[in-house]
Amino acid sequence: MALATFKGGIHPPDKKELAKDRPISEAKPPQRVVIPLSQHLGAPCKPIVTIGQEVKKGEMIGEPGGFVSAPVHSSVSGKVIAIGEFPNAMGRMVNSIVIENNGKEEWAALKDNPDYMKLSPEELKEKIKAAGIVGMGGAAFPTSVKLSPPKEKPIDTVIINGAECEPYLTADYRLMVEKPNEVIEGLKILMKVLGVNKGFVGIENNKPDAIEKMKAAAKNEPGIEVCALEVKYPQGAEKMLIKATTGREVPPRALPMDVRVVVQNVGTALAVYEAARYGKPLIERVVTVTGEGINSPANLVVKIGTMISELIEQSGGFKGGAGKVISGGPMMGFALSSLDVAVTKGTSGVLVIPEEGVVHAGDFGPCIRCGRCIDICAMGLIPSMLSILSEKGFYEEAKEYNLFDCFECGSCAFVCPSKRPIVQLVRLAKSQTKP
Amino acid sequence: MAEIKKEHELIVTVSPHIKSEESTSRIMWSVNIALLPAAVMGAYFFGPRAVLAIALCIISALLSEYIYQKALNKKVSINDGSAFLTGLLLGMNLPASVPFYIPVVGSFVAVIITKQLFGGLGYNVFNPALIGRAFLLISFPKLMTIWTKPEAAFVQFDAKTTATPLGILKEEGLSKLIEVFGDKMNLYMELLKGHRAGSIGETSAIALIIGAAFLFYRGYITWHIPVSFLGTAAVMAWIFGAKGALFAGDPVIHLLSGGMLLGAFFMATDYVTCPSVKKGQILFGIGCGFLTMLIRLKGGFPEGVMFAILIMNCFAPLIDRGFKSKVFGALKETKAKEIKK
DSSP, X not given: XXXXXXXXXXXXXXOGGGTTTSOEEEOOOOXXXXXXXXXXXXXXXXXXXXXXXXXXXXXXXXXXXXXXXXXXXXXXXXXXXXEEEEEOTTSOEEEEEEEEEOSOOOBOOOOOXXXXXXXXXXXXXXXXXXXXXXXXXXXXOBHHHHTOOOTTSOOOXXXXXXXXXXXXXXXXXXXXXXXXXXXXXXXXXXXXXXXXXXXXXXXXXXXXXXXXHHHHHTTTOTTEEEEEEOSOBTTTSHHHHHHHHHOOOOOTTOOGGGGTEEEEEHHHHHHHHXXXXXXXXXXXXXXXXXXXXXXXXXXXXXXXXXXXXXXXXXXXXXXXXXXXXXXXXXXXXXXXXXXXXXXXTTOOEEEEEEGGGOOOSSOOOOOOOOOHHHHHOTTOOOHHHHHHXXXXXXXXXXXXXXXXXXXXXXXXXXXXXXXXXXXXXXXXXXXXXXX | OOOEEOGGGOEEOOSOOOOOSOOHHHHHHHHHHHHHHHHHHHXXXXXXXXXXXXXXXXXXXXXXXXXXXXXXXXXXXXXGSHHHHHHHHHHHTSOTTOOTHHHHHHHHIIXXXXXXXXXXXXTOSSOHHHHHHHHHHXXXXXXXXXXXXXXXXXXXXXXXXXXXXXXXXXXXXXHHHHHHTSSHHHHHHHXXXXXXXXXXTTSOHHHHHHXXXXXXXXXXXXXXXXXXXXXXXXXXXXXXXSTTOSSOOOHHHHHHSTTHHIIIIIITTOTTTSOSSXXXXXXXXXXXXXHHHHHHHHSSSSOOHHHHHHHHHHHHHHHXXXXXXXXXTTTTHHHHXXXXX
C-alpha cells in the first residue's frame, strides 16, 4: 500500500540513529532556572511573584497576558532571586523570572483526577489552559486557543503529529515508544474537548516500532487511526500532515480549523494527559540533545528554564570544536549565539554540529534556474523567483509569487546547488513588505 | 550572507543548517563528462582538426570569461565548469574544417555577448553556445557549411568534403540518401555510430545517448524536454516527412541526423535558458520539436535545431509565468468550502 504523503518534499539524511536508542532520562536538576514569561506565540505573561518569594514546583509564577497566551509555572521549588530581561534562544531580551532551586522538589498542591474522562469538555479545557500547555513541536501556540475554535468553524478531526520529520530529533519518537498509552489518552481528551469522533496519529514510516506501539495502544479505540506516513521532509508541517492523513488541503493563508482539523504534537498530547489526570502544569519537556558534535546524545526530561549549556555538559560536552549549536532541528531550528539561554516549552532539541560539519553561508552563486526548488516546494511556490526578487529588492513583486505562503521549511535552500540562502531572502522580503 | 561569530566561537546563520551535496560546478562538470563520448567519437571520425577546433573553443571560452571578470573586477568563476561547457558545446557544434579564428570568434560571442553582458551565469536569455554558432553561421555561411568526410581519423589534415545526410535529404531526397549509404539498414547503423558528415559532436547517436543516460541517471536532466522535443519531431517527420504523401515519412532518419539528439539532450535542457516549471518544459520541448521540423521540411536551411531552440529560449520566461504552479490548497478552495458545509 502506498504510504500517505503530500506532493513535493525532500529526503535529507535523517541522522536519527544518534539518539533514537537512548531512553528518556531525567536531566540533572539545575541550580537555578531562568523562566521566560514569553515562551509562546501571543501576549507575554505578567509576573505574579516578587523577588525573595518562595515558590513551589508547579506554582503559577506568570499569568496570561491575554486570550492568546498561556500561564507559566515554576519548574523547581525555591526562591525567586531576580525578575528581569534575559536573552532567549533567538537572542531577544525577554522578561524572565529567575528561581534558585532549593533541591527539595516540593510540589504545589495538584488536583488528582483518576476519572478525568468523566469531566466535561469545558472542565478539561480549563485544566489544559491552567497547565500552560502550548504546542511543543516548536511554534508554541497556546493549546487552549486551538481548542476554542469559533462557532462557525466546527471541528471533526484531531491529528496527533508524530511525524518528527526534522532530522536528528527523537524526542517524540521516544515518547511514542515509551508512553504510547499516555499519548493516546491525551488524544482522547483532545477529541472529547472538541467533541469529535475521529482521531489520527501520523507517524513517518522510519519509526516502525513507534507505529506498532501506538497501534497497540489505540487498538480498542475505533475512532483513532494510526497512519504510517512516507518519510519525507516536511511531512510534519501542519498542512502537509493534514493532506497526508485526511486528504484535505488547507487553503492558502487559512488555518487547519478551516478544514475542520486540529493538529497537536505528541509531546503536547502527553502534557494534556498529565494536566487532566494529575493536574500537572507544563514545567518540563523531553529535549533531544544530539548531533555529531556532542559526546553522548540523549533524550532528556528537562525542567523549563534549564540552561542549554547544562544540557550540553550533561551529555558529555562537545566532541571537538562546536561549530554550531541549534535549538530545534537542522531544517527549521535556529543557531544559538550563546549557550546561556533557557530551555522553553517549545525547545524540541539541541543539535550540535561540529566545526567541520558546518555549511558556511558566505559563498553562494547566482540562481541557475535548475528548478529543483520548484519541484520540491511543498507549498507549490517558486522559491527561485522569490530569492531572485528579494535579492534585487523587488519585495512587492515577490508577493505575486505568493511570498507570504512560504512557511520557511528550508527544503529549497537544502536542495539549491548554488547554495543560495533562500529562506533568509524570503524572510528579508517578508520583513520589507506587508501581506 | 554574513555569518556572525560570537562567544564560544559559535557560528550563527539562518536555517536550514544542512544542505545537499549538490553544487553548480558538480552539475556543470557532469554535463561536460556526459558530452565526452560524443566528443571522442567526433575526434575519431574527423581527426586532429576536430580536436583542435574543440580545444580552441574551450580555451577561448575560458579566456573570455576570465578576462571579462578580471576587467570588471568580478569574482572569476571559470572553475565552475560553465564556460568550459559553453566552449565544449560550441566546438561540438562546428564543422571540423573551420579555420582557427572561427572558434575564437564564436566563443567570444557566446561567453561575453550572450552570457556575461546579460549578467553572467543564470541571467542569459539564450543558450550561449547556440548564439555563438548562430553568429558564426550567419557571418561565415560558407565556412560553417563545409563538411569533411568522416574518414580522416588521425591521418589526413585536409580531408575531402561531402554533404550531410540532412543536406542530401533536402536537395536530392530520401532515395538518394539511401543510395549514398547503400541500403536503409546501413544508413541507420552509420547514423547510430556517427559515421557521417556533420558537426563534430553531433554525429554519433550512440555516444550522445550514452552521455544522456548518465545525466538521466544522475537526475541532472528529466524526460520532459527530450521526450516532448524528440516526440514532436518524430510525429512531424512521420506525418509530413515524405514528399507527396502524408504519414509516410521516416522519423528515424530525422531523429538520428543533424543536431537533433545533441540539441534535445544537451542544449534544450540548459537550466538557465529553458523553463524551470516541469509542465512548461513539455510545451517548450514541443515548440522545439515543431520548429526544428518546420525549418527542416519547409525552411531554407537543411537543419533547424539551433534556431528552434533559440526561438523557444525567448519564450522560456513567459512559459514559466504561464505554468506557475498552483499554491498548495489554492485549487481546492471550493472543495474546502464544500467540506465546511
